[in-house]
Amino acid sequence: MDIVSPDGFLYSVAKAGIKYPDRYDIALIYSKRPAQVAGFFTTNQIKAAPVKICMKRIRSGQAQALILNSGNANACTGKKGIEDALKVTDYIAEKLAINKEYVYPLSTGVIGMPLPVERIMKAVDELVNSLGNAQPLQVAEAIMTTDTFPKLTYRQIETASPVTILGICKGAGMICPNMATMLCTILTDAKISSDLMKEALRDAVAQSFNSITVDGDMSTNDTVLMLANGESEIKIERKTNLWKQFREVLTDLCIELSKMIVKDGEGATKFVSVTVKGAKTTQDARRVARAVANSLLVKTALYGGDPNWGRVIAAVGYSGVPVKEEKIEIYINDICLFRGLPTMREDELKESLKQREIEILINLNLGKGHTTIFTTDLSEDYVRINSAYRT
Amino acid sequence: MDIVSPDGFLYSVAKAGIKYPDRYDIALIYSKRPAQVAGFFTTNQIKAAPVKICMKRIRSGQAQALILNSGNANACTGKKGIEDALKVTDYIAEKLAINKEYVYPLSTGVIGMPLPVERIMKAVDELVNSLGNAQPLQVAEAIMTTDTFPKLTYRQIETASPVTILGICKGAGMICPNMATMLCTILTDAKISSDLMKEALRDAVAQSFNSITVDGDMSTNDTVLMLANGESEIKIERKTNLWKQFREVLTDLCIELSKMIVKDGEGATKFVSVTVKGAKTTQDARRVARAVANSLLVKTALYGGDPNWGRVIAAVGYSGVPVKEEKIEIYINDICLFRGLPTMREDELKESLKQREIEILINLNLGKGHTTIFTTDLSEDYVRINSAYRT
Known part of the structure; x- marks a missing residue:
């Protein structure tokens, strides 16, 4: 261009x-x-x-x-x-x-x-x-x-x-x-x-x-x-x-x-969007989205193509925002993995995690606050690049 | 035993x-x-x-x-x-x-x-x-x-x-x-x-x-x-x-x-203690210590043996705790790297970073709050282990 x-x-x-x-x-x-x-x-x-x-x-x-x-x-x-x-x-x-x-x-x-x-x-x-x-x-x-x-x-x-x-x-x-x-x-x-x-x-x-x-x-x-x-x-x-x-x-x-x-995130192999909706406030939505987007366990799972949505809900839980487990819905690439309970659709997800773009959607079902954050996965290359940045 | x-x-x-x-x-x-x-x-x-x-x-x-x-x-x-x-x-x-x-x-x-x-x-x-x-x-x-x-x-x-x-x-x-x-x-x-x-x-x-x-x-x-x-x-x-x-x-x-x-931290090659003293409160000391201990950039630098104390002070700065740059002291393994200004002693540090145990000491010189947190470095193996945890 x-x-x-x-x-x-x-x-x-x-x-x-x-x-x-x-x-x-x-x-x-x-x-x-x-x-x-x-x-x-x-x-x-x-x-x-x-x-x-x-x-x-x-x-x-x-x-x-x-x-x-x-x-x-x-x-x-x-x-x-x-x-x-x-x-x-x-x-x-x-x-x-x-x-x-x-x-x-x-x-x-x-x-x-x-x-x-x-x-x-x-x-x-x-x-x-x-x-x-x-x-x-x-x-x-x-x-x-x-x-x-x-x-x-x-x-x-x-x-x-x-x-x-x-x-x-x-x-x-x-x-x-x-x-x-x-x-x-x-x-x-x-x-x-x-x-x-x-x-x-x-x-x-x-x-x-x-x-x-x-x-x-x-x-x-x-x-x-x-x-x-x-x-x-x-x-x-x-x-x-x-x-x-x-x-x-x-x-x-x-x-x-x-x-x-x-x-262009260092060592990134995937582009990830984390959308949170149904939060009480926009502020809450941002805190949840950031906890998920910054979780090393979520990032490494995405890198490995591991359909480990459990790490997503764990991050939701420690974000500091009040949530109700039974109301939470988690979708990855439009596949519903959790709706108050696990849906056991992980095998479907596994295939879809091979894509370069991943969409995580979390609905807290508590209100109207929403946000979207963009992030990457975390690869060995991230570590390699950053452990050798100056030396 | x-x-x-x-x-x-x-x-x-x-x-x-x-x-x-x-x-x-x-x-x-x-x-x-x-x-x-x-x-x-x-x-x-x-x-x-x-x-x-x-x-x-x-x-x-x-x-x-x-x-x-x-x-x-x-x-x-x-x-x-x-x-x-x-x-x-x-x-x-x-x-x-x-x-x-x-x-x-x-x-x-x-x-x-x-x-x-x-x-x-x-x-x-x-x-x-x-x-x-x-x-x-x-x-x-x-x-x-x-x-x-x-x-x-x-x-x-x-x-x-x-x-x-x-x-x-x-x-x-x-x-x-x-x-x-x-x-x-x-x-x-x-x-x-x-x-x-x-x-x-x-x-x-x-x-x-x-x-x-x-x-x-x-x-x-x-x-x-x-x-x-x-x-x-x-x-x-x-x-x-x-x-x-x-x-x-x-x-x-x-x-x-x-x-x-x-x-036994996943993929850890180093045992790191982060001590913060001179904080206004213990709470402040803990926030600063955690920001440093959880910084991916600090952890990867330690893994690579990179004497990059700049990443430590950057983490101090974003911890959310009010600090005064000119009062901050940073020591790694007893080597003073920053005392209001860089001391330019990084070459000494490089050698000492080869040790398996690393001590980071941050003095904010603002009060009497202090704490010590233990953590690890972050290696490619951490990513490898966690990207393959279940698959």
Whole structure:
């Protein structure tokens, strides 16, 4: 698929040698005019330096350049980490002759290593000079860590002139309840205020990045940043059809990106959706879905094609949500395995577990709360990849 | 080590063919006189039939026989599951000519399969007829599932006549915060009321079985049952030296058993203790310790010998407990890796991670709350074992 970039954004990538020599590991995204910005960040209390800087700068509602790197998270690096990141962003602002508060850093990689500032500064010269020479695909590639494929997609809304929304993200292991080790930048040429954009983005993130889990860990660096530079001159205002359409399209784009992340879960062989309905509240539904989606025993059973729905109901039981055993229904791939009692249909399930996509449906029959979470199975490869991540 | 049984208890084992033919899978423990009983059970809301029966019967404070089986958990089996278990316990009571309310069932194995009652009833005849022919070791073997070694130990308190406490348990995968897939029976010939015994047992369980975690899952069948038959005629009363000694010895015994469980964690190659101190409360310390101990990324790093303390601090950060990054200290095997900032001593750690025992110490420097949790690393073998548990 050819990726269409929204108007007014330029890209460049470079090899800074942050962790490995000779790979593209740094990218610059530049908007010709200052853009409106909205964002969401990790809820981990240990936040990386770039996250702290973004959280501060985003209060202005304005952004013009994003500098993204892989190989080093610049997390747990104290004051020095902040200073290092600021050295880089200040230098970029100077080179681009823009407001230095409009430059946002995004980092991913190993925790607790100082940022190799000198090497990065050298790369910045190249990035600024070559702006416009790279495509979004190359940006997506530059921010990959254990990702096995670049993740990006776009949507267009047909209006007087088309409005384009582009999403670029990365994320593989450590993907969990709240957007872990996930960097995502969404760029649009729509004209929309940062407040309105934040509203749309909040919903989109809740239904996408915050509904996926790979290993339950939550990173120090998660960031979703969305920029709207208005180049299309199509204005989006509340309570219009366009506003409704914009929200839908944005959510749809975020769901597509988050599914890519799950599909690229480290060592994953299966894509699993866990739907909980009949919960008293949405909150309850989410707790149950997460307990099931994060259960190692459920994940390994799915990997092995073992029709062990007992592990699903055990996870429901320890989720902390009040349930009634006799009311619970469990379906896997539309096969009812438990309806107050076992249905003894496991042999049917066994065949169907060979599919690459697995749907788990749990009905608590207690109310109207419901949710769907996407996750993966857990394979030996997950262990192999994560036990050797740095060594 | 020769295992000493407390006076007045008899044991037998049989091959009921519950899951596999030709293996000892059922055991009977009988006390010559009715014993005082105390117990703790899974906090999973989905409780197996035998757990429900035990929870009801324990209110009387009395027990005289325990029937334990592996291969079938009798969980999620509805009314039929209860009826099946009662058929077995009633039959045992009849055969032993004891109060039927004094017979307690304990089951472990697959969830959601009906108990093969006929086969079990046949085995019961043999169990009753051969009471006294088995040793505690054989009971420990009969209740093993994926355990690779039988787990039992004993303690003696020297008094006028010795008081003996024997512990027999099983548990491998699914061992988590609250005693998951863990069956434990503790037998003593001390004379002690069930209330007093419950007090001692509560403390002992908190410091042992409830402080271990293998995969974070919690089972439907966890049971700790303690019987005191008074055969030693040594009476234990509150506020005596003996009471103090009894508590200490019981806790010590439970810690030894729980360490055995962790060492036998499915696919485990390392024994890991996670100590958190300087937390505002014990509760906080436990939350942080559990987040670290259950983190897949921490567990796989330890397996791979990767000195990746960044994953430890990330888990601290998402534990939900308020922390201050600049105050946190992290030590692994006494090597300080983080004290507000990285210490860059990872190369030293690398060598020390080759040990089979790993100690993680986290000081939050915010208060006096502390705790220690025992866990394991996570290996490819864990995945292999659990993806093929039943198939």
